[in-house]
Amino acid sequence: MRVVIAEDLLLLREGLVRLLTELDCTVVAAVADPDALLDALDRERPDVAVVDIRLPPTFRDEGLRAAIEARKRRPGTPILILSQYIERTYVRELLADGRGGVGYLLKDRVGDVRQFLADLRSVAAGGTVLDPQVVRAVFDRLARSSPETQLTPREREVLASMARGSSNSTIADELGITERAVSKYINRIFAKRNLPPGDTVHRRVLAVLQYLDDVSA
Template sequence: MRVVIAEDDALLREGLVLLLANEGIEVRAAVDNGDDLLAAISAERPDAAIVDVRLPPSFTDEGLRAAVEARRRLPRLPILVLSAYVEDSYATDLLADDAGGVGYLLKERVGRVEKFLDALHRVVDGGTVLDPEVVAQLMVRRRADDPMRTLTPREREVLALMAEGYANGAIAEQLSVSETAVSKHIGNIFAKLGLQPTDTGHRRVLAVLAHLRS
């Protein structure tokens, strides 16, 4: 796998380079701004990009905008965005093209190497990965009459894993339940939230995210 990295924090940037190299992943470029990211993507045509949301000069959303432009120039380029903050609008903007191969993680996940690498590989495989903390905070920002409040604790656990991009089998393994039980929980979730059921991972995540933000 060949990747490019855009991260303004030199320590984290070099840490990512070393982490990925130790896993046999080739880092073709490691830059600290959006313009250099786009130049590297055009020159290297990597298999994936890892991008910080906040890059120079304003440290607002330059990384996100560069990521969106990168996917315009290189359609379906897998992109894993990193952020130090839970900002759900970033996740929505990133998912807007409905093409899959995108992820939004908090930077603290990088320290959990197995989780971080799993997310990167799932994004490269065309999946959609949302940080569980993003989902958790969206869940609590609900109106008193919202149907989200009708979900059971187990259904909320399943919903959070769905939003992270896990398939039914992986959810069953993580929760130590049968895949049949997971399917039943998902059916209940879709029914309570008024969503159309689908087994397509990216659409499933988009449907969940759309409802969480509605």
């Protein structure tokens, strides 16, 4: 897996390079600012980019802006954003194009090496991965929403797993149910959220995105 890294802190950048190299990834570029990131993505066309949300010059959201620009230039460019804090607005913007191949993780998740690699592979394959704390914040809010807009407890569990980037088979294993049952729950979620038949990956992203909209309302 070919990876581009964008991180302004030298120690963390070099740490990510070393970690990913040990995980048999090929780091084709490691940069420190958004312009260099866009150049590297245009030049290298990596399988996935790992991007700090805060890059120079203002250290606010330049990494996110560069990621969004990269996906405008080449739709579906796989991007995994790393952030120090949960920012639901940033998650919403990252998912706004309705495509897969995006992830948003808190930086401390990198410490769980096996899960980090699994998340990276999921994003590279076109999946959508959200940090468990982001998912938890979403569903804590949903639990207080009006009854008519709520999914059933099981449907919420399935959607939470979808938001974390889990496949149908993984969801089935997590919940102790069959893949056929998972498919039924997902179809019910799509129906309740008025998501018409179409590309499955696209609808999975939209289902999570609509819930993020509910939380921000």
